[in-house]
Every structure is written in C-alpha cells, then in structure tokens.
Amino acid sequence: MAESSKQVYVVDDDEIFHFILKKMLEQQGENLEVTSFLCAEDALEHLQRVKMGLPSLIILDMNMQRMNGWDFIEAYRxxxxxxxxxxxxxxxxxxxxxRDMQKVQRTPELMAYITKPLDPSKMEVIKNYLYQS
Structure with missing residues (x-):
C-alpha cells in the first residue's frame, strides 16, 4: 500500500466518462485521488498554479470543445x-x-492511446502508467 495517495487528472468534456472512470479506478482498491476537469484550459491553469502535488498521471480526451487534446499537449509543452x-x-x-494512433506514437508526451469505452484491459494500461511514477 502506498503511503500517500496518487493523483490522477481526468481532462474530458464528458461528465459520464468522468463518473465511469472514477468508479473503475476506485475498484482498483488503491489510494487514488481523481481530479476532474471538463475543459483543457482549466487543467492547464491548475497545473501552472499547483507546483507541488502534481498528478502521477493525466488522462486526456482527444476531442473536446474549444481546446482539444492536441492543443492541450502544445500548451503543456x-x-x-x-x-x-x-x-x-x-x-x-x-x-x-x-492517423490519430500514429500521431500519438510520434508525440513524446503521450505514453499510450486508449479507446472508449473503457474495459479491464484498458484500465490495466492506466494502472501500469500510474504506478510507474
């Protein structure tokens, strides 16, 4: 058991996805804190404000209103x-x-590409990256 909780940021404009992902992460039985952002701009602003206590992982939606996942990556850089x-x-x-999958492979900030809906094998990918850090 980890001494402190792991922080996960979920950046997605779909509130149902946030709910499902949160439930699936809770089922992992680990000490996780999930912070939800419905738009990429809010997540970026939060990252800039919070110097300590950064997340162990960001799960980023590709297609969002205003700022999409690719725009987020550019701003994150x-x-x-x-x-x-x-x-x-x-x-x-x-x-x-x-083409999206190939672009992910060419983007060093991105560790993986998973498709919705989530299932146990995709949750395993998330868990693997979460506990690498």
Missing amino acids: DIKHSLHHQIPIIMCSSSLDM
Whole structure:
C-alpha cells in the first residue's frame, strides 16, 4: 500500500466518462485521488498554479470543445519545464482512426492511446502508467 495517495487528472468534456472512470479506478482498491476537469484550459491553469502535488498521471480526451487534446499537449509543452516532474499522459478517445494512433506514437508526451469505452484491459494500461511514477 502506498503511503500517500496518487493523483490522477481526468481532462474530458464528458461528465459520464468522468463518473465511469472514477468508479473503475476506485475498484482498483488503491489510494487514488481523481481530479476532474471538463475543459483543457482549466487543467492547464491548475497545473501552472499547483507546483507541488502534481498528478502521477493525466488522462486526456482527444476531442473536446474549444481546446482539444492536441492543443492541450502544445500548451503543456510550454509549461512542462516549470513543473518539478514530467507527468505521463494517456490520450483517450472514441476515435479508431489510425492517423490519430500514429500521431500519438510520434508525440513524446503521450505514453499510450486508449479507446472508449473503457474495459479491464484498458484500465490495466492506466494502472501500469500510474504506478510507474
């Protein structure tokens, strides 16, 4: 059992996805704190404000209103040097487009690409990255 809780940021404009992911993470039985952001701008602003207690993992939706997942990555590149550790990011989307998957592979900030809906094997991917840090 970890001494302190792991922090996970979920950046997705779908409130139902937040609810499902939170429930699935709770079922892992680990000491996790999930912070939900319905827009990428709020998550970026929070990352810049919070210097300590950064998340162990960010789960990022690709398709959101205003600022999408790719825009988030661009903005994250501008602030990541000021963070005291690099945060693994998993892109999550309902898109099965091979071009998206290839773009994820070419994006060093992104550790993995998982598709919605979530299932136990995708939760295993999340868990693996969560407990690497």
